[in-house]
Amino acid sequence: MTRIALSLTINGQTHDVLAEPHRTLLDVLRTDLGLIGTKENCLEAECGVCTVLLEGAAVNACILLAAQCQGRAIVTIEGLAAPGQLHPLQRAFIDHGAVQCGYCIPGMILAAKAYLDTNPEPDGDGVREALAGNLCRCTGYQRIIDAVLSAARALRTSPPSQAAR
């Protein structure tokens, strides 16, 4: 199969890759670009570990072709905060003990980010609904919900100085 030249904008940076047209964004992120923060599991849009932001909206990278992403801004967990810094959501997940094995967390945090961007004053039910597409086998969810609500408060009082991309 011939490969096609793709120009992808990920975390504000342009990456030129040669990839077969059937390859997913998830595969290209992990295999070609070494961005392994985005996880891989069901490949059926069920579990949410592969969640990235596409033009600011949460999407499952496992069912998105890399070829579909040309000219559209992608954010992965690696690009959520400036290097060496934590986004308020990441800070809150740590502070609330919302992370156990961690496998689901990049997807959780990006789904939560997309939600808070359009719903800055959420309640618990709203957060639960927004994260319904993200499965966690460890935490029982409550601490994740607490962390997102706490991050929402933090973001309202002091938005990140360096706006997240």
Next chain:
Amino acid sequence: MTFDYHEPTSVREAIELSARFGGDGRFLAGGTDLMVQIHRGRLNPRHVVSLQCVPGLDGIEVDGAVRLGARVTHRRLESAEAFQGALRGLAEGAEVVGGHQVRNVATVGGNIVNASPAADVVVVLLALDATLTCLGPAGERTVALDGFATAPGVTGLRPNELLTRASFPRLAPRSATVFLKAGRRRAMEISIACVAARVTLDDLERCQDVRIALGAVAPTAIRARAAERHLEARPLTDGLMRETGRIAAAECRPIGDVRASARYRALLVATLVPRALARCLERIKLGAP
């Protein structure tokens, strides 16, 4: 799984490509059905024709009629101002499809062409008497949504045809729509049974026009015609609504599967139908001047 990827930039180009590839080609909208089928090895197209750069497929137009472009996402249906009032049932159908990640990309057109018996938005569109516009090499034609799906995954869409939009008439005054879904959990769940109802009342509080559509209880989404007829020109009393639920339950042909037994599905229909009708009544009263 390997295929070539195509990104036509006009409806005409999309149809030309699909005519060229015939059975080897597939249109790609949100990919929430197609990509999953490909990953499971159930489909193996040689050519995938993305609709994402085809203009004119993503409009929500409300004038004499309501027109939904095939590429309108569930996300947009649930948040559209136009579907917060009497057409609220449409937003209710859209907002229970998958999770946010699915709804951000999954489309109305994909829900219709995928033809799952449990397609939530299709059930609402059936209750709205939707018609579909299909465009092929031979031109455009309009068909009723009712009867479009003939079996799970099978529709009357001809080879090389593109579904461009679903349309339905504006509602008469004193109308309401409701969508109710039963699943094993509240979100990210395929319907065990779902019901859409549309009710228009006359000045004497009698049913002037009623549609009841059911999902996941027959090989395709269906209308419960006997139940609809039972309500003609009668006021919606509690007893009548319960009776109508039982008639609808007798009309459906559910299967038993991992989600629920056939009997439980029929019971759900008997319960959801009166609940949906009662909620329509409530909404009409609230909306009445």
